[in-house]
Amino acid sequence: MKPFLIGLGIGVLLLFLLISLGVGSRAEQPLSFNHKKHQEQGIECITCHTHFKDQTFSGMPKVAVCLECHKDPITQNPEEEKIRQIDKKGEEIHWKRLYQQPDHVFFSHRRHVVLGTMECKNCHGDIGQSEKPPSKPWVKMTMSWCMDCHAKKKVSNDCLTCHV
Amino acid sequence: MKINRRDFLKMGGGAGVAVALGGGFWKWSQFPALEKPNEPGVERWIPTVCGQCMGGCGILVRVIDGWAVNIAGNPLHPVNRGTLCPKGIAGLQGLYDPDRVRSPLKRVGKRGEGQWQPISWDEALHLVTESLRDLRQKGEPHTLAILGGRYRGLMRTLWERFLEAYGSPNYIDNQFQWEGSPAEGLLFTQGIFSLPAYDLENARHLLSFGSGLLESYWSPVQALMAYGYFRRGRPEQRGKLVQIEPRLSVTAIKADEWIPIQPGTEGMLALGIAHMMIKEGLYNKEFVSNHTFGFENWTDQNGREHLGFKDYVLSEYEPQVVSKKTGVPIDTIIRLAREFATNQPSLAIGYRDRPFHQMAVAVLNGLTGSIDTAGGILIPRTMPYQPFPPVKRDAIAKRGLEKERMDGGKEFLMAGHLPYLLAKNVISGKPYKPKVLFLYYTNPLFSNPNPDLFSKAFSEIPLIVSFSPYIDDTTQIADLILPDHTPLERWQDDPLFLNNGFPVLGIRQPVVEPLYQTKATGDVLLHIAKALGGETQKSFPWNDFKEVMIYGLKGIFEAKRGDTFGLQFDEAWTRLLQKSGWWAPSYKTFQEFWKLLQEKGGWWDPIYDSKEWDRIFQTPSKKFQFSVQGLKQAHPSFASKDLKDSSLLPHWEEPKKTDDQKEYPYQLHVFRTMAMAGGRNANQPWLQQVAGPQLFERWETWMELNPETAKSIGISDGDWVWVESMAGKIKVKVRIYKGAMPEVVNIPIGLGHRSGGRWASNLGENPYRLLQEDLDPLTSHPIQGSTRVKIYKA
Numbered sequence: 007m008k009p010f011l012i013g014l015g016i017g018v019l020l021l022f023l024l025i026s027l028g029v030g031s032r033a034e035q036p037l038s039f040n041h042k043k044h045q046e047q048g049i050e051c052i053t054c055h056t057h058f059k060d061q062t063f064s065g066m067p068k069v070a071v072c073l074e075c076h077k078d079p080i081t082q083n084p085e086e087e088k089i090r091q092i093d094k095k096g097e098e099i100h101w102k103r104l105y106q107q108p109d110h111v112f113f114s115h116r117r118h119v120v121l122g123t124m125e126c127k128n129c130h131g132d133i134g135q136s137e138k139p140p141s142k143p144w145v146k147m148t149m150s151w152c153m154d155c156h157a158k159k160k161v162s163n164d165c166l167t168c169h170v
Numbered sequence: 171m172k173i174n175r176r177d178f179l180k181m182g183g184g185a186g187v188a189v190a191l192g193g194g195f196w197k198w199s200q201f202p203a204l205e206k207p208n209e210p211g212v213e214r215w216i217p218t219v220c221g222q223c224m225g226g227c228g229i230l231v232r233v234i235d236g237w238a239v240n241i242a243g244n245p246l247h248p249v250n251r252g253t254l255c256p257k258g259i260a261g262l263q264g265l266y267d268p269d270r271v272r273s274p275l276k277r278v279g280k281r282g283e284g285q286w287q288p289i290s291w292d293e294a295l296h297l298v299t300e301s302l303r304d305l306r307q308k309g310e311p312h313t314l315a316i317l318g319g320r321y322r323g324l325m326r327t328l329w330e331r332f333l334e335a336y337g338s339p340n341y342i343d344n345q346f347q348w349e350g351s352p353a354e355g356l357l358f359t360q361g362i363f364s365l366p367a368y369d370l371e372n373a374r375h376l377l378s379f380g381s382g383l384l385e386s387y388w389s390p391v392q393a394l395m396a397y398g399y400f401r402r403g404r405p406e407q408r409g410k411l412v413q414i415e416p417r418l419s420v421t422a423i424k425a426d427e428w429i430p431i432q433p434g435t436e437g438m439l440a441l442g443i444a445h446m447m448i449k450e451g452l453y454n455k456e457f458v459s460n461h462t463f464g465f466e467n468w469t470d471q472n473g474r475e476h477l478g479f480k481d482y483v484l485s486e487y488e489p490q491v492v493s494k495k496t497g498v499p500i501d502t503i504i505r506l507a508r509e510f511a512t513n514q515p516s517l518a519i520g521y522r523d524r525p526f527h528q529m530a531v532a533v534l535n536g537l538t539g540s541i542d543t544a545g546g547i548l549i550p551r552t553m554p555y556q557p558f559p560p561v562k563r564d565a566i567a568k569r570g571l572e573k574e575r576m577d578g579g580k581e582f583l584m585a586g587h588l589p590y591l592l593a594k595n596v597i598s599g600k601p602y603k604p605k606v607l608f609l610y611y612t613n614p615l616f617s618n619p620n621p622d623l624f625s626k627a628f629s630e631i632p633l634i635v636s637f638s639p640y641i642d643d644t645t646q647i648a649d650l651i652l653p654d655h656t657p658l659e660r661w662q663d664d665p666l667f668l669n670n671g672f673p674v675l676g677i678r679q680p681v682v683e684p685l686y687q688t689k690a691t692g693d694v695l696l697h698i699a700k701a702l703g704g705e706t707q708k709s710f711p712w713n714d715f716k717e718v719m720i721y722g723l724k725g726i727f728e729a730k731r732g733d734t735f736g737l738q739f740d741e742a743w744t745r746l747l748q749k750s751g752w753w754a755p756s757y758k759t760f761q762e763f764w765k766l767l768q769e770k771g772g773w774w775d776p777i778y779d780s781k782e783w784d785r786i787f788q789t790p791s792k793k794f795q796f797s798v799q800g801l802k803q804a805h806p807s808f809a810s811k812d813l814k815d816s817s818l819l820p821h822w823e824e825p826k827k828t829d830d831q832k833e834y835p836y837q838l839h840v841f842r843t844m845a846m847a848g849g850r851n852a853n854q855p856w857l858q859q860v861a862g863p864q865l866f867e868r869w870e871t872w873m874e875l876n877p878e879t880a881k882s883i884g885i886s887d888g889d890w891v892w893v894e895s896m897a898g899k900i901k902v903k904v905r906i907y908k909g910a911m912p913e914v915v916n917i918p919i920g921l922g923h924r925s926g927g928r929w930a931s932n933l934g935e936n937p938y939r940l941l942q943e944d945l946d947p948l949t950s951h952p953i954q955g956s957t958r959v960k961i962y963k964a
Contacts, residue, residue, distance in 0.1 A: 013184025062211035
């Protein structure tokens with residue numbers, strides 16, 4: 007019995023280590039997209055993330071957007087070939103979601119970008135300079151994190167601001 | 171420590187179990203569990219019209235992924251220009267009420283037991299149609315009665331058309347008395363049965379006889395915006411508001427002067443003020459001589475002399491007499507009269523009191539000539555709907571329509587139909603008993619005194635069908651429920667007008683797909699009409715209510731007036747053009763018109779044409795009446811040969827003295843707060859939470875009592891007491907309030923439902939249960955201040 011219990015203890019310790027190190031909970035994107043390279047080409051954020059000015063969500067590019075340039079190979083990068091492979095299969099790119107709010111929070115990109123004149127990097131970090139897609143959110147977006155910024159910017163922290 | 175192989179394996183097993191269980195549990199507890207699809211949160215703002223009361227405010231509903239999540243005012247809608255009252259946003263709770271009726275229901279068990287069986291729409295419609303067909307076959311179509319409450323627009327036209335084609339004269343209004351403005355006052359003085367438009371923004375002096383201007387006006391947001399403008403919108407001019415009321419309400423607090431008065435005697439005070447104005451010659455002699463009838467004594471075509479208003483009021487309503495009855499000091503009466511008469515434009519407004527008391531307030535405006543002028547009483551144009559083709563009545567319908575109405579009235583002329591009389595007649599069986607009753611937007615067991623009378627009457631009716639989306643007090647005893655959509659889920663037209671007389675047509679459109687298997691009652695009615703066949707079917711060539719609306723709207727398109735909603739700047743421009751004879755709307759074709767209606771929220775006509783006397787006075791004399799003429803068919807008492815002249819003039823009507831004043835020492839005064847105005851929102855927690863803003867009362871019914879009165883009977887703030895009248899008793903919480911007159915018990919209405927969902931049921935008390943049968947004979951409404959009560963600790 008005793009060895010079993012010792013083993014249990016070691017297992018719990020291992021589990022704790024694994025979880026806190028985040029092993030196995032990283033989001034691996036289907037394509038290793040290089041934001042910096044694309045930004046250097048002069049591509050605007052809105053080309054791929056089309057809805058941050060008019061909707062609650064921002065959107066991820068459909069494969070058709072990528073194909074505008076990558077219909078034929080531009081680079082030697084094997085990642086680029088993946089785009090054409092996905093398109094050949096007739097599928098969309100299954101981007102893994104990093105930023106998500108619970109159902110009772112009605113966040114709106116439009117309000118923050120258009121009315122609040124905020125930039126992407128305020129909440130998502132300087133993602134334009136990243137060479138690999140992020141595997142986890144730039145910051146854990148808790149309610150207190152949001153309310154902190156609201157208080158600093160003197161924007162309403164009333165319940166109805168975010169929850170209706 | 172020496173570990174042998176067995177032990178090592180045991181350890182490994184333990185570790186494996188830990189990781190497996192722990193890891194699995196951790197993964198399972200990840201929140202949120204489901205990943206959102208690629209494009210979540212598609213947001214739309216859809217314009218529609220709020221349905222929480224009769225205010226008709228335009229709203230924008232924020233819909234995310236097909237779910238309504240927020241309601242804000244529509245900045246383009248002229249009624250509220252982007253603002254909203256608390257009832258507006260609570261409309262979401264009306265939509266999401268968990269106790270809503272989700273499909274047609276059929277009663278199982280006895281009436282009132284609350285046992286329902288969900289049935290399909292096919293079955294429900296079949297049941298109703300069969301009963302109606304059956305009645306027609308037996309030659310008894312007149313035994314179908316429809317009790318309708320307060321709503322506007324083409325639905326009313328549709329119901330009346332249906333009854334005409336079917337063969338029944340029995341459309342009976344059962345509207346909660348307090349939801350209306352003084353329609354009877356306007357009917358008596360100008361011959362128009364409608365709500366008057368009070369040009370509040372342009373008045374300088376507002377004399378309010380108990381009107382709930384800042385809390386429970388029929389269109390609350392409009393009144394509040396008008397009040398703001400009245401006070402601060404005109405540079406150098408701050409309007410004066412005088413509130414005459416037994417209780418210190420919100421309106422009284424905001425007024426420049428509060429005149430406490432014995433409950434129910436506001437009409438008497440109006441007559442006293444009229445007396446002073448006439449005695450001191452402070453009335454508009456030019457208007458009175460040119461545009462009024464019945465001021466001076468007059469001789470009719472038979473040579474008979476009749477008493478005019480002037481002589482009557484001068485002899486009967488001396489300040490001493492009025493002061494004694496109302497409790498208002500004589501010099502106050504004189505001062506009020508002088509202020510009212512000399513600060514033009516002035517406006518006298520009131521509440522839905524007894525008809526002749528309403529008239530007493532209305533004639534004050536006649537005396538100052540504030541009719542059809544800025545700051546006075548305005549008559550808006552009617553909505554120019556396309557007229558419906560006449561109904562061809564078949565033989566059965568003709569016979570049915572000739573029968574007497576169940577509530578004793580032969581003509582529709584009289585202001586309110588008489589639901590109370592209906593109930594009595596049903597019990598007595600005279601003239602005949604109804605066989606089928608439809609309930610639409612009405613809750614007679616809640617909004618009438620003596621609900622037991624109504625339940626007794628309804629128990630005599632074999633089939634009761636309710637269209638309510640909630641199982642309210644009356645729907646509880648129905649046999650079939652065919653649930654309507656809530657206002658956020660349906661198409662409807664909402665015609666109303668602004669304070670300055672501009673007609674407005676709001677368009678109510680569905681902002682979400684219906685949550686449940688409900689059907690718009692308009693569509694249900696069309697379906698029933700079609701199923702009945704014959705002339706009934708032919709009279710309803712539309713497939714759904716939306717088509718009916720579009721049909722009616724063609725008239726507005728053809729009227730070549732007004733425009734769809736736009737910015738206020740556009741309003742001034744449109745008006746300028748129209749006045750010069752140009753009409754330059756934002757649309758050219760009907761398709762464009764319909765599209766804009768849905769995009770902007772509606773249409774309006776921002777012009778008020780004054781001096782069109784045919785529209786202003788629809789009386790036999792074509793003038794403002796001080797003596798009610800032309801209403802002989804409205805009520806038997808008007809046609810009596812021994813009718814005294816004074817009975818047709820505004821006069822004080824003494825309530826019946828049925829109580830022992832010693833045993834019931836206090837007068838009951840009922841009032842409404844903004845959250846509960848509308849009479850239909852007790853099932854919304856947000857409104858319950860703000861029910862009584864002045865004393866921070868919520869989620870229960872309270873009573874406001876004068877501190878001296880309370881002390882004299884040993885009652886303290888927060889005590890629970892029984893309030894008992896001859897009709898019944900209720901238990902309420904006492905709140906000591908200095909704004910309550912001594913010997914007067916103030917209780918708010920709105921709570922006290924016996925049914926209606928988890929939040930409305932058995933919450934609070936309904937002071938209507940205390941009201942006795944001293945009802946006004948013309949309207950069958952209870953008389954404010956006539957009920958007396960006693961209170962004792964619970």
